[in-house]
Amino acid sequence: MSLETVSENRSFGGTQGVYRHVSVATGTEMAFAVFVPEHAAGAKLPVLFYLSGLTCTHANVMEKGEYRRACAEHGIILVAPDTSPRGEDVPDDENYDFGKGAGFYVDATEEPWAKNYRMRSYIEQELPDIIARNFPADMDRQGIFGHSMGGHGALTISLRNPGRYRSTSAFAPIVSPLNCPWGEKALTGYIGQDRAKWREYDACALIEDGARLPDLLVDQGLADNFLEEQLKTHLLDEACRNVDMPATIRMQEGYDHSYYFISTFMADHIAWHAERLKS
Amino acid sequence: MSLETVSENRSFGGTQGVYRHVSVATGTEMAFAVFVPEHAAGAKLPVLFYLSGLTCTHANVMEKGEYRRACAEHGIILVAPDTSPRGEDVPDDENYDFGKGAGFYVDATEEPWAKNYRMRSYIEQELPDIIARNFPADMDRQGIFGHSMGGHGALTISLRNPGRYRSTSAFAPIVSPLNCPWGEKALTGYIGQDRAKWREYDACALIEDGARLPDLLVDQGLADNFLEEQLKTHLLDEACRNVDMPATIRMQEGYDHSYYFISTFMADHIAWHAERLKS
Numbered sequence: 001m002s003l004e005t006v007s008e009n010r011s012f013g014g015t016q017g018v019y020r021h022v023s024v025a026t027g028t029e030m031a032f033a034v035f036v037p038e039h040a041a042g043a044k045l046p047v048l049f050y051l052s053g054l055t056c057t058h059a060n061v062m063e064k065g066e067y068r069r070a071c072a073e074h075g076i077i078l079v080a081p082d083t084s085p086r087g088e089d090v091p092d093d094e095n096y097d098f099g100k101g102a103g104f105y106v107d108a109t110e111e112p113w114a115k116n117y118r119m120r121s122y123i124e125q126e127l128p129d130i131i132a133r134n135f136p137a138d139m140d141r142q143g144i145f146g147h148s149m150g151g152h153g154a155l156t157i158s159l160r161n162p163g164r165y166r167s168t169s170a171f172a173p174i175v176s177p178l179n180c181p182w183g184e185k186a187l188t189g190y191i192g193q194d195r196a197k198w199r200e201y202d203a204c205a206l207i208e209d210g211a212r213l214p215d216l217l218v219d220q221g222l223a224d225n226f227l228e229e230q231l232k233t234h235l236l237d238e239a240c241r242n243v244d245m246p247a248t249i250r251m252q253e254g255y256d257h258s259y260y261f262i263s264t265f266m267a268d269h270i271a272w273h274a275e276r277l278k279s
Numbered sequence: 280m281s282l283e284t285v286s287e288n289r290s291f292g293g294t295q296g297v298y299r300h301v302s303v304a305t306g307t308e309m310a311f312a313v314f315v316p317e318h319a320a321g322a323k324l325p326v327l328f329y330l331s332g333l334t335c336t337h338a339n340v341m342e343k344g345e346y347r348r349a350c351a352e353h354g355i356i357l358v359a360p361d362t363s364p365r366g367e368d369v370p371d372d373e374n375y376d377f378g379k380g381a382g383f384y385v386d387a388t389e390e391p392w393a394k395n396y397r398m399r400s401y402i403e404q405e406l407p408d409i410i411a412r413n414f415p416a417d418m419d420r421q422g423i424f425g426h427s428m429g430g431h432g433a434l435t436i437s438l439r440n441p442g443r444y445r446s447t448s449a450f451a452p453i454v455s456p457l458n459c460p461w462g463e464k465a466l467t468g469y470i471g472q473d474r475a476k477w478r479e480y481d482a483c484a485l486i487e488d489g490a491r492l493p494d495l496l497v498d499q500g501l502a503d504n505f506l507e508e509q510l511k512t513h514l515l516d517e518a519c520r521n522v523d524m525p526a527t528i529r530m531q532e533g534y535d536h537s538y539y540f541i542s543t544f545m546a547d548h549i550a551w552h553a554e555r556l557k558s
Contacts, residue, residue, distance in 0.1 A: 010502065011539035066345050068542070223289065260290035263347070 003134050006031065012072040013038040016062065021130065025122040026085040027115060032127065033058040033080040034135060037072040044138035046277035047077040047131060048167075048270070051123065051146030051153040054182070055101045057082050061147075064259035070267040074274035077137050081127055083149065085116040097182050098189055104177070105153030106201050108190035117190055124157055143167035143273040147262055148226070149174055149182070151218075155203035155236075159211040167276035169217035169269045171262045172224055175236035176204040182230050204239040216240070216247040217272050219265045221255030282413050285310065291351040292317040295341065300409065304401040305364040306394060311406065312337040312359040313414060316351040323417035325556035326356040326410060327446075327549070330402065330425030330432040333461070334380045336361050340426075343538035349546040353553035356416050360406055362428065364395040376461050377468055383456070384432030385480050387469035396469055403436060422446035422552040426541055427505070428453055428461070430497070434482035434515075438490040446555035448496035448548045450541045451503055454515035455483040461509050483518040495519070495526040496551050498544045500534030 006018040014037035023030040039045055048071070050061055058080045061067065071078050084090075084103035091112040093099030103119035132139045144165045146154035151173020158168040177183020178198055187198045199205035220233045227233065233249060240247040255261040285297040293316035302309040318324055327350075329340055337359045340346065350357050363369075363382035370391040372378030382398035411418045423444045425433035430452020437447040456462020457477055466477045478484035499512045506512065512528060519526040534540040 009535055009537055009539035010500075010533040010543075012543045016539055063538075064342050066348070066542075068539075069345070069546070221289075254289040256288055258288055259342075260288035260295055263345075264289075264291045267348070 003130065011035070012068040014068070014072055016068065018058065018062070019134075023085070023122060023126060025118045025126045028085040028087045028090055030085070030122065031058055031082055033062040034131070035068055035071055035078045036135060037075050037077070039075060039136060044136050045075050045077045046141035046143065046274070047079060047135075047137040047139070048143040048145065048273050048277070049123070049127075049154070050078055050080045051105060051144070051150030052080065052083050053146070053148030053150050054083070055096050056150075057101070060259065061262075064263060065266055066263035067266050067270060070270035074270060074278070076270065076274060076277065077131075077135060079127070079131055081123060084119060090116045093189075098185055102149065102186065104149055104186040104190060104201070105157060106187070106190050109197075110190055110192050113190050119153075120157070123153065124161065141166060141277045143277050145169040145171070145269055145273065146173070147171040148231075148257065152177065152183075152203065155216075156201055156206060158213055159203060159206040160200060162211070167273040168213050169272060171218075171265065171269070172220050172226070172231055172257055173203070173218060173233075173236070174231060175233060175239075176202050178202045178205060179235060180230045180232060204235050207239040207243060207245060212243070212245055214246070216245070216249075217269060218247065218249045219252055219261075219269070220249065221252050221257065221261045223254050224257045224261075226257055282409065290314070291347040293347065293351055295347065297337065297341070298413075302364070302401060302405060304397045304405045307364040307366045307369055309364070309401065310337055310361055312341040313410070314347055314350055314357045315414060316354050316356070318354060318415060323415050324354050324356045325420035325422065325553070326358060326414075326416040326418070327422040327424065327552050327556070328402070328406075328433070329357055329359045330384060330423070330429030331359065331362050332425070332427030332429050333362070334375050335429075336380075339538065340541075343542060344545055345542035346545050346549060349549035353549060353557070355549065355553060355556065356410075356414060358406070358410055360402060363398060369395045372468075377464055381428065381465065383428060383465040383469065383480070384436060385466070385469050388476075389469055389471050392469050398432075399436070402432065403440065420445060420556045422556050424448040424450070424548055424552065425452070426450040427510075427536065431456065431462075431482065434495075435480055435485060437492060438482060438485040439479060441491065446552040447492050448551060450497075450544065450548070451499050451505070451510055451536055452482070452497060452515070453510060454512060454518075455481050457481045457484060458514060459509045459511060483514050486518040486522060486524060491522070491524055493525070495524070495528075496548060497526065497528045498531055498540075498548070499528065500531050500536065500540045502533050503536045503540075505536055
């Protein structure tokens with residue numbers, strides 16, 4: 001596996017890079033962004049994975065996320081992958097919430113999606129291996145967070161891999177695909193009609209079924225158009241309360257679903273991860 | 280003159296807005312972005328104008344500039360106008376460095392540009408009036424800065440209007456249009472062949488001809504592809520030294536011409552403006 005450098009720009013004393021490689025998991029080329037802060041030669045830094053939302057690539061958070069100052073301050077590498085396989089040969093859907101840009105961090109089992117839509121394997125296995133081999137990352141100190149569909153990805157991936165991630169947080173996550181139109185459409189399409197199989201892709205169901213995290217940080221805007229129908233933050237709150245799992249869930253007055261919201265709380269989240277990654 | 284709200288998003292406790300109006304100066308619709316931090320009812324805040332570079336609209340700095348945290352911290356309004364008139368009836372050029380997206384903050388005198396390309400009047404007169412009437416801005420406390428072509432705009436506008444701006448800074452500015460291909464092309468096109476008329480649009484020439492600022496902050500990346508042929512920062516350094524005008528000109532190792540560079544030093548610049556705007 002060889003990694004191609006698409007671009008590297010100096011920023012906040014470190015390097016913001018974009019890289020491309022042929023993915024075994026998805027059978028396509030995949031691009032991702034990595035910010036590596038300034039560090040001593042030979043040092044290994046904690047690494048934080050950021051999973052993006054519907055329609056996004058690696059570029060949205062790289063351009064609008066405002067994470068580099070805080071990552072430089074805390075000495076943390078940030079990795080931002082794409083949200084789905086890409087390419088002319090990859091099956092797609094005409095809507096923004098399924099197909100390209102909408103991988104939902106699952107391994108699809110249904111046709112025609114099963115061949116390429118393997119974002120779970122990509123994020124859980126292939127990408128960490130690539131990061132470990134090509135960047136100064138301390139893989140014993142990993143954290144994960146994300147936005148919306150990527151918040152769903154971060155929560156479910158962390159819940160399914162106990163002990164792997166020292167810290168988990170989300171901005172406006174989809175907390176229960178079993179209970180919202182985005183989730184129903186995506187999981188029916190990628191995983192099929194058997195809703196029992198969806199539970200490993202549903203943060204609330206995973207908690208109900210026994211998965212635990214030491215703690216959790218969520219910020220959710222109260223002016224978010226998707227809150228009521230799709231995000232349903234209260235379901236996560238209830239799931240955590242039901243099993244006494246610690247969770248800091250903050251409802252933020254006036255904030256919407258955009259990067260104007262995410263960037264506002266980005267430094268908070270990175271500080272929260274830093275506390276856990278560097279302890 | 281009525282102002283249309285295109286969008287408003289809550290961010291860093293304040294409001295990031297985009298507004299549209301019909302401009303008397305350019306004879307076109309113009310859009311601009313304004314960030315208003317949280318403030319006490321009735322309070323008037325200092326206002327900082329940010330002028331963008333070639334190819335940009337108001338949106339580039341709004342999305343990639345990372346200014347909201349610092350503006351919120353210091354209680355400063357930031358205004359980001361477009362770089363030229365826009366619209367189907369506005370004359371254009373096929374290249375990126377002339378015509379739409381490349382107004383160079385001049386009042387054009389040559390045809391077919393003279394009718395619409397009046398960005399000097401727009402930035403010096405019309406836009407400040409609109410800001411004063413529609414936002415909680417203290418117009419006795421104005422600052423100005425910009426990037427590349429917008430750095431040229433900030434420097435020349437401030438130098439031509441002594442006392443109006445309490446603070447002036449630039450990222451990678453074009454310091455002497457008389458002495459670079461971008462400047463020669465733009466000023467020949469907009470102002471004509473008589474190079475004596477260009478001097479009021481050339482920061483170095485303005486200083487040579489007697490204009491002064493109390494001080495000045497410039498950051499310039501040493502890995503900037505445009506440094507040698509177009510930007511020529513040393514000419515500004517020499518012009519200031521020749522007349523003992525204070526100027527802090529910092530050459531930054533490894534940084535290029537992009538927003539990865541600008542965002543890195545944005546908080547520094549805003550703090551520098553804040554010190555002068557709030558003293």
